[in-house]
Amino acid sequence: MSKLVQGYEVVIGFETHAQLSTKSKIFSRASVAFGAEPNTQACAVDMALPGTLPVMNIGAVERAIEFGLAINAHIAERSIFARKNYFYPDLPKGYQISQFEIPVVQGGEVSFFLEEGQETVRKTVRLERAHLEEDAGKSLHEDFIGQSGIDLNRAGTPLLEIVTQPDMRSSDEAVAYAKELHKIVTWIGICDGNMQEGSFRCDANVSVRKPGGELGTRREIKNLNSSKCAGRLTRSKTATRSNKPPCCSTPTRARPAPCAPKKTPPTTATFLTRTCPRW
């Protein structure tokens, strides 16, 4: 039975980007080690120099399959890679190679225990899919006036994008799910789980509805970089018409339509989606 907040049921889905613990990038042989000098780990393929082509890293595929097995998912025998085309400076090819129609991992579930009042309850979150894709580079703004500096070291790092069904009903559940997922990926060794370094990035999709009613407008919270943040955020979302800026971190993974901060009217529970300086 879902907890209601001011008569509304909260519906949360999670999207996690886990950087896979390979030695080289998903489509090139450059290293993925963290912390190198800018663009020293971006080879010709990563920089999208004319004539370069991607070659798939078996380590990324193996880790995706291992994850699928760990969560009891269906492993697609044949999955397809597609290009997501958009223009952004940290996306050197002008497209991201990802999976759209037929992802490598389909379905599956993550279970965990949650204290609800006096009881310990077992919850299960169903996964919709997990697919392989490449990470984008980073934009640095601090030191340049009117300009941004682009570092492509991270471009091409293998990511597993893990998407849940909208099965969570409270911020506690969301936090518990995220923690459990983090345990799984680190335990089976496919991801180092280092949130400070951006190895494990969560976005939450939150909406509210009257019980039994339709889902309201969905709002997305980007880049929850710690479970404290995730908790605070989803709580503030469901709390009232707060226009308190959410905590999130920089840099953002590039999105198809990067937009300026939006203020939304306080009629339904909403909040801002934007990045703010690291806190």
Added chain:
Amino acid sequence: MNSLHDMTVAELAQALKTKQVSAVEVATGFLARLGGNPHNAFLDIDSEVTLAQAQASDARLAAGTAGPLEGVPVGHKDVFVTRDFATTAGSKILTGYRSPFDATLVQKLGASALGGAGMVTLGKLNCDEFAMGSANENSAFGKVTNPWDTARVPGGSSGGSAAAVAARLTPAATGTDTGGSIRQPASFCGITGIKPTYGRASRYGMIAYASSLDQGGPMARTAKDCALLLSAMCGPDLDRDSTSLDVPAEDFTASLNGSIEGLRIGVPKEFFGEGLHADVRAALDAALSEYEKLGAKLVPISLPRTELSIPVYYIIAPAEASSNLSRFDGVKFGHRAKDYTDLVDMYKKTRAEGFGNEVKRRIMTGAYVLSHGYYDAYYLQAQKIRRMIADDFQNAFKSCDVIAGPVAPSVAWKLGENAGDPVADYLADIFTLPASLAGLPGMSLPAGFGAHGMPVGMQLIGNYFQEAQLLNAAHRLQQATDWHLRKPEGI
């Protein structure tokens, strides 16, 4: 010994091996012919680099470590990236670009110390911008003229390569063929060219136009020369090109002299319809008679979806191109606009300034057919019909060994004739597009002359991996005829 520029690749290779001439002499001789850049064929020449390569070749020849084509000159179409020469792809958007690596095909033909065939690069050859065009009128660096009649087009997109070979500025050149861009200019310029089976020649370092169609291949004056170069160019490149097939390299010269008695030559009725000009038809009829004299049998066949190949190609190729050309954004390399207000404005102005009209048109068409709501109706539909076209060929190959036909409906047209009407150019690709869509190997070889004394090429299409058979058939015709030996006046 003939004059150097009249020698074939095979003859030059032999003369170099037997020390009748040195690589430096050969390079010097050819470089002298490039002064003034006849026909605007070249985009970059650097005699220092060329002579240094020639010197290295002479050292290898002396040491007995020579490659099979050591010291023989070659020109590279400017969509192949090279470390030692500029690369523009015929576009302003790559002004000043220097690639940090060589294309695989450049390596495979290049320095024998690095495992290549030992050829010496004379320079980079002009082409339609990003290989989009059928007349080499779309280059940002000026049109190329046809050595047979400088008021006419050389064909495209490998126009510079074809003109350079026809004018004896180089004994051989590389080209690329996405919808006919090796075969058609070879036909218009009276030379020989071959596009291998898709996946047989590495695309690494070949600036991508349409990823599922592009293939590099040789252009030279004889089938034997093409066989020599193709043998060096083909082979798996598993580490760098995922579409490269794990099919071993082959010596395509081994069976050149085989008998073609009983060879079944399929003649598609759709290739000999109303659109084919009478002079081209007459030339082809004569060439096919020659084949019959050599013992081949002509078999009527049908490729029913020939006409559909035009919309199918011009949906698929621009769609893939629009994505492949997104990397040209003024951020990492190439041209960047000088004045802009913000990032988006920078992108828009950079690309508007850097790309020519045909490229913009294809990017727009491609972006449209891939956009939300249209993907299924256009791109997916085209890829399905593509499979049907490939199946049509498999059906045809049940009753024939190779397929013969025209390369283009007419001989080379006059410069500027099709200006403002891109669709007219597209329609003229009708005979080369089907083999491109199916990924089959295709050749063009000289088959006589048509209107205005202009060359006519005959197309031979083989089944997958049958390049040796095509080259054999072409070679046998060239032993029995002399069309491939003729040269433009004044050359």
Added chain:
Amino acid sequence: MSLTPQDIARIANLARLELQPEESDRMLTQINGFFGIVQAMQAVDTTGIEPMAHPVAAIQDITLRLRPDVASEPNQRDLNQKSAPAVERGLFLVPKVIE
């Protein structure tokens, strides 16, 4: 199937191309002319046909090759950035990115 000037504007924006008014007009006419020959393609019945991405898939099963997970690319930053329009301290400079 006819494109409108709004379609041209939308696609030009998607493709990050700035078109001058005459260019837009010309583009509209030429692309619409092209779509005239596409109609025949629309009419073909392709039920049950699989799209063909790799040409040789007509005769063999083509699967994606997988390479070993080895980091072997050396740091070639200077060489790779040689043709960059604007570089500072190893970073590519662009007009400020608004997120």
